[in-house]
Amino acid sequence: MRKNIVPFSFLALTLTLSACKNEHSEQNNMKETEEIAENNSDIIVDRFADIQVLRYDIKGFENLSLNQKLLVYYLSEAGHYGRDIHYDQNFKYNLEIRKAFETIVGNYKNEKNEDYQKFLTFAKQFWFANGLHHHYGMDKFKPEFSKEYFQKLLKENNASLSNEAIEAIFNPSLYAKRKVKDSNKDMIAASANNFYGEGVTQKQVEEYYSKVIDKNDHEPIEYGLNSTMILKDGKLAEDVWKSGGRYGKAMGKMIENLKEAVKYAENEPQKKALLKLIDYFRTGDLKLWNEYNILWTHATEGDIDYILGFIEVYGDAIGKRATFESVIEINDFEASKQMSVVAANAQWFEDNSSILPAHKKAKVTGVSYKVVQVASESGDCSPSTPIGVNLPNNEWIREKHGSKSVSLGNIITAYDKASGPGMLNEFAHDEEEIERGKKHAALAGKLHTALHEVIGHASGQINKGVGQPNETLKNFASTLEEARADLVALYFLLDEKLVNIGLMPSLEVGKAEYDSYIRNGLLTQLQRLELGNHLEEEHMQNRQLVAAWVFEKGQKDKVIEKVIKNGKIYYDIKDYNKLRVLFGELLREIQRIKSEGDYAAGKALVENYGTKVDKATHEQVLQRVKPLNIAPYSGFVNPTYELVKDANGKITDVKLINKQGFVEQMLYYGKKYATLI
Numbered sequence: 001m002r003k004n005i006v007p008f009s010f011l012a013l014t015l016t017l018s019a020c021k022n023e024h025s026e027q028n029n030m031k032e033t034e035e036i037a038e039n040n041s042d043i044i045v046d047r048f049a050d051i052q053v054l055r056y057d058i059k060g061f062e063n064l065s066l067n068q069k070l071l072v073y074y075l076s077e078a079g080h081y082g083r084d085i086h087y088d089q090n091f092k093y094n095l096e097i098r099k100a101f102e103t104i105v106g107n108y109k110n111e112k113n114e115d116y117q118k119f120l121t122f123a124k125q126f127w128f129a130n131g132l133h134h135h136y137g138m139d140k141f142k143p144e145f146s147k148e149y150f151q152k153l154l155k156e157n158n159a160s161l162s163n164e165a166i167e168a169i170f171n172p173s174l175y176a177k178r179k180v181k182d183s184n185k186d187m188i189a190a191s192a193n194n195f196y197g198e199g200v201t202q203k204q205v206e207e208y209y210s211k212v213i214d215k216n217d218h219e220p221i222e223y224g225l226n227s228t229m230i231l232k233d234g235k236l237a238e239d240v241w242k243s244g245g246r247y248g249k250a251m252g253k254m255i256e257n258l259k260e261a262v263k264y265a266e267n268e269p270q271k272k273a274l275l276k277l278i279d280y281f282r283t284g285d286l287k288l289w290n291e292y293n294i295l296w297t298h299a300t301e302g303d304i305d306y307i308l309g310f311i312e313v314y315g316d317a318i319g320k321r322a323t324f325e326s327v328i329e330i331n332d333f334e335a336s337k338q339m340s341v342v343a344a345n346a347q348w349f350e351d352n353s354s355i356l357p358a359h360k361k362a363k364v365t366g367v368s369y370k371v372v373q374v375a376s377e378s379g380d381c382s383p384s385t386p387i388g389v390n391l392p393n394n395e396w397i398r399e400k401h402g403s404k405s406v407s408l409g410n411i412i413t414a415y416d417k418a419s420g421p422g423m424l425n426e427f428a429h430d431e432e433e434i435e436r437g438k439k440h441a442a443l444a445g446k447l448h449t450a451l452h453e454v455i456g457h458a459s460g461q462i463n464k465g466v467g468q469p470n471e472t473l474k475n476f477a478s479t480l481e482e483a484r485a486d487l488v489a490l491y492f493l494l495d496e497k498l499v500n501i502g503l504m505p506s507l508e509v510g511k512a513e514y515d516s517y518i519r520n521g522l523l524t525q526l527q528r529l530e531l532g533n534h535l536e537e538e539h540m541q542n543r544q545l546v547a548a549w550v551f552e553k554g555q556k557d558k559v560i561e562k563v564i565k566n567g568k569i570y571y572d573i574k575d576y577n578k579l580r581v582l583f584g585e586l587l588r589e590i591q592r593i594k595s596e597g598d599y600a601a602g603k604a605l606v607e608n609y610g611t612k613v614d615k616a617t618h619e620q621v622l623q624r625v626k627p628l629n630i631a632p633y634s635g636f637v638n639p640t641y642e643l644v645k646d647a648n649g650k651i652t653d654v655k656l657i658n659k660q661g662f663v664e665q666m667l668y669y670g671k672k673y674a675t676l677i
């Protein structure tokens with residue numbers, strides 16, 4: 001639950017999230033148009049449907065030692081070998097569909113006719129989403145070419161595809177949504193994802209876990225994290241993802257590459273963690289996953305780090321089963337040093353938070369924060385990526401051993417370079433707000449991410465005897481957790497403390513973040529939603545929940561004014577200090593809900609403020625965004641790494657090559673890393 005995605009509001013284009021995918025803000029708006037035009041061609045790799053694909057830079061790779069380069073290489077390889085797993089998790093026919101698409105597109109690179117172009121766009125959407133459903137909205141893509149045309153393509157290219165898979169593509173009433181979040185439905189049966197076998201119902205699964213989970217266990221495992229739940233002889237059983245088990249072939253290749261990585265570990269703690277991860281992948285034992293996470297959390301010394309495994313549960317409607325993901329990271333020393341003051345003051349932030357004293361941690365443990373450069377990503381982090389991540393997710397490990405937070409610096413930089421000032425100009429209420437955004441939004445976004453990850457997710461404690469949020473708050477847990485982390489960031493962004501410790505030049509930075517957060521939560525993020533739909537994605541729910549709640553509660557004091565100018569809606573913040581107080585009040589309430597496990601109150605907040613969308617407002621946002629031609633979603637191609645060997649076959653170097661196009665990369669990955677089809 002901890003990716004920080006780019007909220008797009010901010011950036012115009014891009015933004016983001018995730019698992020706690022934390023999103024990006026409007027930062028980019030600040031760049032001069034000329035500069036953007038100059039940089040765009042290097043950074044924007046592809047543009048189709050609602051997507052743009054960007055390229056990130058890695059600075060200083062050549063300065064790493066050979067061992068460090070090899071560590072990056074083998075970790076990246078391990079990550080890429082998990083890619084197939086994520087496709088299969090998303091939908092049972094994804095892998096065979098992907099193979100057919102690879103065959104066709106591989107043969108037809110220069111085909112120009114209109115039908116083919118429509119097919120190609122569809123294939124690109126599919127690759128970007130790691131499957132047949134939109135990566136963010138979860139709806140199945142709609143082909144704009146006919147079944148007959150597709151069958152002709154298959155035949156001409158000797159590609160085969162089952163009738164079931166073809167039906168899945170063309171019949172709109174089948175498998176309509178990858179994840180259905182609707183408490184009135186059987187969310188497991190209604191979701192198209194592949195975490196549960198045929199015939200498994202939500203009721204059965206909930207009963208199963210109510211029996212299995214020991215509420216008195218103070219060091220619980222993350223139940224269900226790494227298995228497909230199937231019916232075996234009429235009974236529920238977990239088909240575990242491990243070598244020799246389900247996804248065994250992919251796991252085997254991952255283990256092989258992790259073993260190589262172990263040889264180049266930078267230090268003992270890093271090595272021990274990697275060895276434990278291998279053990280866990282070999283056995284699928286979630287106790288080992290806990291042990292691994294403790295080792296990984298304490299391994300903070302190296303220059304290279306990584307996130308790799310089944311981690312985030314956003315893909316599962318009931319939040320148990322995790323998608324595969326990997327992010328391989330190289331420390332950005334200079335930027336990390338600048339931000340180190342945030343983690344250094346973690347206890348101060350906890351002590352001065354607006355939450356109830358009983359819910360505060362007496363001692364904030366081991367929050368480490370780094371700004372890193374991404375070296376490669378895979379699975380659920382690619383092509384769409386978070387901009388910040390805070391792990392591990394298991395609450396008791398976080399409370400006892402702390403957590404590691406990273407901001408993905410080169411990803412944020414690429415977002416910033418690719419975006420223009422369009423959204424800010426269109427949606428800001430007045431010149432002052434635009435000027436403030438241009439001047440401060442980039443820094444404001446970075447600070448929001450840092451505070452959200454390092455202070456936000458790490459803050460607070462659950463009352464004794466109250467279970468983990470995914471048990472107590474169930475399907476509302478992720479939304480509430482993201483809201484909580486955002487609120488911690490917002491609360492402190494208007495605190496003089498940040499000026500005093502040198503993180504920002506003045507409170508104007510905090511005001512810029514307030515402007516953009518309200519704009520995004522009440523207006524601009526709706527550009528990502530299809531007209532007529534409710535909000536379901538957790539980060540979008542959380543942002544609207546926060547913005548709509550403070551707007552409503554501040555009405556009698558006119559904290560935020562809704563202004564209609566020439567028929568267009570704007571929100572103008574009239575009193576920043578009072579708004580801060582409201583953020584603090586909502587933070588206190590959401591922390592209480594988490595600490596006490598108050599499901600009813602959590603549900604009411606999400607349903608009353610974070611779900612429903614006013615249709616006329618939504619329509620207007622879509623109309624205002626359209627002429628700006630901004631892609632609501634961005635993602636990235638990765639660089640490739642090649643081993644350089646001498647005449648005797650000895651490895652002498654690792655070469656970084658950063659030139660692949662999007663389709664080229666998808667075909668390359670399909671060829672090189674396919675393990676499950």
Ligand code: ZN
Pocket residue numbers: 001002003004019020021022452457481482485
């Ligand atoms: Zn988060």
